[in-house]
Structures are given as structure tokens and as C-alpha cells.
Amino acid sequence: MPGSAIAVASDHAGFDLKEILKRDLQSAGHEVLDLGTGSPESVDYPDFGKAVAEAVASGRATRGVIVCGTGIGISIAANRNPKIRAAVVHDATSARLARQHNDANVVAFGQRLIGVETAREALQVFLKTDWDGGRHARRVEKLSKGCQQ
Numbered sequence: 001m002p003g004s005a006i007a008v009a010s011d012h013a014g015f016d017l018k019e020i021l022k023r024d025l026q027s028a029g030h031e032v033l034d035l036g037t038g039s040p041e042s043v044d045y046p047d048f049g050k051a052v053a054e055a056v057a058s059g060r061a062t063r064g065v066i067v068c069g070t071g072i073g074i075s076i077a078a079n080r081n082p083k084i085r086a087a088v089v090h091d092a093t094s095a096r097l098a099r100q101h102n103d104a105n106v107v108a109f110g111q112r113l114i115g116v117e118t119a120r121e122a123l124q125v126f127l128k129t130d131w132d133g134g135r136h137a138r139r140v141e142k143l144s145k146g147c148q149q
Contacts, residue, residue, distance in 0.1 A: 006127075007061035009035040009048035010111075011074065014067025016040070017111040021065055021123055033061055049077025049086070056105050057083035064106035065123065071110035078106050085143060090114055095122040099129035102143075 006025055010018035015037060025032050035051040037043045045068045052064040064086070068074040071088035078086040086106035087098035090113065098104035107126045109119050 004063070005031040005033055005055075005061045006063045006065060007033040007035055007052045007055035008065045009052045009074075010037060010067035011045035011048055011069075012037060012040045012042050013045075013069035014071075014074070014109065014111045017109060017114075017116065017119055018065070018067045020116055021067070021109075021119065024120055024123070025065075045074040046077040049074040050080070052106060053078040053081035053084045053086070057081050062105075063127065065109075066106060067109045067111055069110055069112045071108040071113065075106070075108035078108070082144060089122050089126065091118055092121045092125040095126040096129045099126055099131055102139075103131040 008018055008022050022032050022034060033055055035055060036048055049066055052066050055061040056064045066074045066078055066086065075086040075088050078084050084106055085102055085104045086108050087102060087104040088108045088110065089095040089098055095107060098107065107123060
């Protein structure tokens with residue numbers, strides 16, 4: 001996907017990892033929309049999860065990368081948008097399965113829980129993996145409809 005816009009954001013607890021992943025994306029030729037935060041000073045993660053969710057949902061970005069201390073809070077915030085399927089990943093396998101089975105369009109990392117090299121590898125896998133569709137399509141459709149039967 002080089003050349004495609006990818007939205008990135010973090011709170012203060014994820015700032016350092018966000019900056020590393022942002023540089024990696026830029027080096028790989030991706031257009032990066034950095035939606036904050038701009039420093040390690042304390043901020044509220046819901047604001048940044050929402051910003052990435054809106055960028056992806058509106059089409060300003062094709063994918064999103066969000067980082068907080070655990071990845072959990074910021075992913076919950078992003079998932080409030082019905083067009084977003086944000087997945088907290090811990091390694092390349094969870095990144096691959098999030099794409100293949102869940103058509104995740106936003107990847108979330110916990111800076112306090114994942115090493116830099118593992119996060120880098122997981123992001124590369126997330127970006128290059130296609131959604132399998134097929135038997136997973138019905139389930140993903142339910143997610144988009146608010147899990148209705």
C-alpha cells in the first residue's frame with residue numbers, strides 16, 4: 001500500500017512508539033496523517049482514538065495505527081465508530097489474523113506491553129495482509145450493524 005494515507009495517533013503513553021512507527025511508514029513510502037499527540041505530556045486517549053477513527057471512516061486514510069499504554073483504551077475509543085474495526089495486537093500472528101478474519105482497519109498497540117521490533121513486524125504484517133472474506137464476511141457484517149442478528 002505505499003502511497004496510501006495511514007492515520008496515526010497516540011496518547012502520551014504511546015507517543016514514543018507512535019513516532020517510531022510513523023517514521024517506518026514514511027520510510028516505506030506511505031503518506032502519514034499524524035493526528036497527535038505531539039509530545040509525551042499527559043493527554044486523553046479517547047480524543048486520539050476518535051481522530052483516527054474519523055479519518056479512516058471518512059476515507060481520508062485507508063488504515064489507522066493507534067498507540068496508548070496498553071492499546072486497550074484507545075481501541076475502545078476508535079471502535080465507537082461503526083465503520084471501524086480496531087484490533088489490539090501483540091505480535092505478527094495477531095496482526096495477520098485481525099486482518100484475515102476481522103477485516104480490521106485500525107491496529108492498536110500498547111507501548112507498555114510490546115517491544116519495538118515486535119510492533120514494527122506486526123505493523124508490516126497488518127498492512128500487507130488481505131481480508132479472507134468468505135466465512136468471515138457474515139461476522140464482519142454483523143459488527144458493522146452493531147452485532148444485530
